[in-house]
Amino acid sequence: MANIISPAFSGGDGSWHLKVKVTNLDLDKELRVRGDLHIGGVMLRLVEELGMKRDWSDYALWWPEKNKWLLRTKWTLDQYGAHADSKLEFTPMHKQLRIQLPDLRYVDLMVDVSVKVFRSVAILCKDLGIRHPEELSFLKPLEPEDLRYNFSDDPRRKKLAQEIASNGKTPVVSPDTNAYVREKALLNHSQNGHDRNYERSYSPFGTMNANGTLHNSRFDSSLNHIGGMSNTGWSCPLATTPASLTSDARRNLLRPKSLVEKARINVSWLDSSLSLKEQGIQEYETVWLRCKFYNFYDLNPKYDPVRINQVYEQAKAELFAELVDCTEEEMLMFAALQHQATIKSRDPAAFETDEVDGQTRYDEDEIDQALSELQATLEGSTLTSTPLANSGKDITSVPELGDFLRFAKPKTFGFKSFKKYWATCHDQQIYLYKNREDAGRDPVYHLPLKGCEVAPDVNLSSGKYGIKVEVPSEEGMTEVHFRCDNEEQYAKWMAAIRLASRGKTLADSSYAAEKKSILAFLSMQHPAPAPTTNSSGMNSVVELNPEEYVPQRFLRRAKTGKLVQRILEAHANVKDLSLCEAKMNYIRAWQSLPDHGVTLFVVRFRGPHEKNKDELLGVAPNRLMRMDLNSGHHIKTWRLNTMKSWRVNWETQELHIEFDNETVILFCSSAACKVVHEFIGGYIFLSMRSKDVSQNLNEEMFHKLTCGWV
Known part of the structure; x- marks a missing residue:
């Protein structure tokens, strides 16, 4: 019986038929080609056979079976692996x-x-x-x-x-x-x-x-x-x-x-x-x-x-x-800014643009503020209004905070019991003493702050100025609480602890700005003595519908009329802001929330001592967090600047992350492992941005950090 040769393979010169579909014309074409024909030649021959005068510059070849573009026009069909059974599409690259x-x-x-x-x-x-x-x-x-x-x-x-x-x-x-x-x-x-x-x-x-x-x-x-x-x-x-x-x-x-x-x-x-x-x-x-x-x-x-x-x-x-x-007070502030x-x-x-003869006009206050910020950056922030325990030491030494604070370490069962201590903050450490005279001796408590998690515990209406801190320890993260007497004290210590958690000391130039932003955040939450209803002509035409301003869980707690009244009272604090200032204050307040910027994934940690149960991995701009699945409690925190390497086993979909003192292995069940990997690599890429270098995007570096193949 004679061998039957497919027409697609006929031709003594090694040529064969290539099927190409022109998608926008819904037209199928067959081209006789050889494997050494480059992609540019295929497209040129196809356009010539179509005989239509139109702009084909946006068209390229797509291989549906292999799910890939054939964009390297100098590559041949053989180099791409295309053969007689391949069916290509000639389609626009812009859709x-x-x-x-x-x-x-x-x-x-x-x-x-x-x-x-x-x-x-x-x-x-x-x-x-x-x-x-x-x-x-x-x-x-x-x-x-x-x-x-x-x-x-x-x-x-x-x-x-x-x-x-x-x-x-x-x-x-x-x-x-x-x-x-x-x-x-x-x-x-x-x-x-x-x-x-x-x-x-x-x-x-x-x-x-x-x-x-x-x-x-x-x-x-x-x-x-x-x-x-x-x-x-x-x-x-x-x-x-x-x-x-x-x-x-x-x-x-x-x-x-x-x-x-x-x-x-x-x-x-x-x-x-x-x-x-x-x-x-x-x-x-x-x-x-x-x-x-x-x-x-x-x-x-x-x-x-x-x-x-x-x-x-x-x-x-x-x-x-x-x-x-x-919190409810924060939500009212957000509603007021909105x-x-x-x-x-x-x-x-x-x-309206604020320009004169094509040049932007600046107020003198803005110039003074810019000069002050520049001076603070060059000289470092001062703590003249802060009680310093080392005020008599050399000015080159690291500044130190000293204050009476109430401190509590939650018990397994029962309520927190706060006790007053003399607290000092120095070089990313907090030391607690029974009284001020004991400072410098053995402390009652010593809390290393680097790598800690800090969150506000504030209720302005009841005069509560608390700071919740989760401190790294051998057992994981240990939760402790501080109580301050007033806003000024709260702002000082919250700013100090936030900087310490990022590996910075009180000598850092950002301390003053951090403290200022905390005070501004609190000031916007204070209820005004009187609401701003009809205080301006524009207000009278803006209907305030709480359903457009407040999430469902807050709507269920209060009557509509009462909620509108409270939003208008909060609005009195921000009624003089411009459009851009209102938006920027909203963004800054959003960034100040404890959960801001934390992307969650359901994972299982691998290892000989790990429990086979679901937990949460939180990925933030500067850290990774191991968290309880139900409560969100922080079990452990790793700073990205302590990460030495990370890689993926794509067969098992496991992510291996090596830190200074340990290697973490995890499997993500709520998303593909590539998503987690890209978040980690992406944040590392973003941390490399600086005004001192060109702001042109380094796409090659981004893909090296996020694709998993180095």
Whole structure:
């Protein structure tokens, strides 16, 4: 019987037929090629055979079976491994996507889906006028169902595996990426071919082209409504967000009900080292753009009106969804700042530029403040108003705080019992003595502060100024409490302990600024003697609906009328702030919360002495925290500056982190290991930023630190 040779392999010169689909024309073509033909030649021959006069510069070859772009035009088909059975696509590299911005607005944009996500976000942020794009990234939209299970235990993954097995096709999902994103994409496309989230979302401002220009007849009419008067030269409509356009979106926010669900919400971050298309993102799909790393560098009102607004709106959304905890007094302060920002956003004068002959005009007070800050930086902060135990020593010695404080070490059972001690803080250590005369002798307690966790325990209405400190010890983290007598004393000691936790002493130039910010934070929480109802003409037209300002758990505690009254009382403290000042104060207050910037993951620690149970890993800009799954109690803290190396075993999905004195091995069950790895590497990358070096993004360094392959 004669051998039957497929037509695809016919040709004595070694040529074969290559099938290429032109996606936008829904046209299939066959080209006779040889393995030594380079990719550029394939595209040129395809365009010639199509015979259509159009701009093909944005088109490239995509290999669906291998889930990769063929972008190296000088490489040959043999080098890429393409053969006669390969089916390629000739498709545009820019696709229209629906992007939900941090302020919860949707915009339709042309996005490059062929470059790595890190680069794609950088291009997008440049078009939108957002500096420091390394702080942001894309997420796959989440649904309430995503919070029910850990990623590794999600039954939908088993269903997907069964569907794939029945189709006889295995998806290309590399172990060193976020499999959730790709698998979710396969689930969404299995029925209707594109993301169903697209139909549920809408774009209140219409579409936005590649240069960031929004076009929609409705947008022009809304421009005056939000205060972005076109005749004043204001060119950034994204620098303010109408409350009416995001109120519905805030109501539909995911609200995790536990620490575990807060951890599961981090499952959908896209892999920064792969392109959007490689992760299954197709045209017309929805992705979220969010601030990923909570290490905001150089937020400058002069250069960052859009960036400040987007960070401010994401902070509002996180507080509204209760992703970050705060006290009732703090929540009233946030509501007051939000109310002030809303009032000012409706005032056209808030958007007028302060320029004379093309140059920015500065007030004398601003110049004096800048000079004072420069002097403090050069000379180091002074503690002249602080009682010093070493006042007679050489001025080159490290400053020391000394004060009477009440101290308690919680017992296993029973209430905390506070006792007054003479406390000194020196060189990242706190020493407690029975009385002042015993200072310098053996202390009753010695608390090393480096690597500690510190949180406020303040209730202004009852005059409570407490500081909760979790101190590293051999058994883990030991919790202790301090009580101060007044705001001034509280600010001094809270600033000192915060600096010590970061490895800094009282001699650091940032001590004065830290203390000042703490006092400012407290001053905004004081209730005013009288509310500001109708104190200005603008106030009378701004309706204060508590449901737009306060999370659900606070709404349930008080009647609407009483809550409005308390918000207006708090607003009296901030009624003189400008729009930008209100937003910046909101952001600073958000950053002062204990839980701010901590990204959670459900993990299991490995090792001979580890218990096989779920725990939490908290990843913050400067540290990693081992935490109790139910209470959130800190079991141990590791500073990133003590980390010597980290690597991933992609087969077992285990992360190995080597510190100065120990090696930590963990498995993440709430997200792919790549997500955890990228957060750690990303924060290390951000810590390397400095005004002394070029601010051009070092993409190669970012990927070395985050991709896991060094």
